[in-house]
Amino acid sequence: MVHESAGGSDGGPVELRHLRVFLALAEELHFGRAATRLHIAQPAPSQQIKQLEQDVGAVLLERPTRQVRLTGTGAAFVGHARRVLAEIEHARESVLLTECGERGEIRVGATGAITWRLLPRAARTYRERYPPVRMELHPAVFSGAHIGALHDGRIDVGFLRAPVPSGPLSSRVIVNESLVAVLPEGHPLAHQREVPLADLSSESFVSYPSMQGSALRDAAVHACCSAGFTPRVMQEAPDTHTVVALVGAAVGVALLPASAESLQFEGVVFAPIAGDVDVRVPIALAWRRHDRSPVRARFLDTAEEALPGPPAEPTA
Structure with missing residues (x-):
């Protein structure tokens, strides 16, 4: 598992902050400018580079003065360091989008001919708003199959014929x-x-x-x-x-x-x-009551906009 470190070949794990200092030095070739760029005080960059070299088991920088030069090994290491940091940033972005319901997967059950006419209204809007989310459609002939699939977690939401059994499932008539x-x-x-x-x-x-x-x-x-x-x-x-x-x-x-x-x-x-x-015959959108998935919540919100439901019947 990646924390703020990546595995080294000699000493302990290579810390990501050391990689960031190394890349700043590789680009600035000056300890003072690198420290200013990273908003850290001297002599932190020098100490962190020493620790990085110990962890990777090689000299990465020559330090004849405050001006520095990359060694051959250091020049080769630049590409590896950039890839590691880019991958970590990508992973963080992906996690954030998933937590916000903007990345992931939604499995949608569909039943009957009218479902296939209603579903595209919600699906088009949802895909326009959240294109990174993969939508997987699960057709079934009878609603009973989708009720079982909701209980088992094989689908996340289902368009099906009401009534929907109460208990662990919630539903809304469309x-x-x-x-x-x-x-x-x-x-x-x-x-x-x-x-x-x-x-x-x-x-x-x-x-x-x-x-x-x-x-x-x-x-x-x-x-x-x-x-x-x-x-x-x-x-x-x-x-x-x-x-x-x-x-x-x-x-x-x-x-x-x-x-x-x-x-x-x-x-x-x-x-x-x-x-x-x-x-x-009511058509309902059903889901697991205690499913807290942000992706599912975003889908339900979009479906409510696209398919607001039948008008309320007048009371006597």
């Missing part, structure tokens, strides 16, 4: 996305401006797997139950693309977030849900 009915083009309800959810009670549904922690499946089931029925899932699919493709193949209908319409599958119609059934 947007409330509506669920829409996804119907085969030839379905009797396909060309209605809005579809009453209760009208789908007898339909076969295509949905996400029940055992994979899908907040979207849970929201769809909850919406159907609010409309008075439990959806009959005919087939499960591992991701949104496959769900929409199966609807297009007339396997069944589905409830998906409105952002799924951007997939633009042929033979599929997306229709808003009619009535006052709550079919919103």
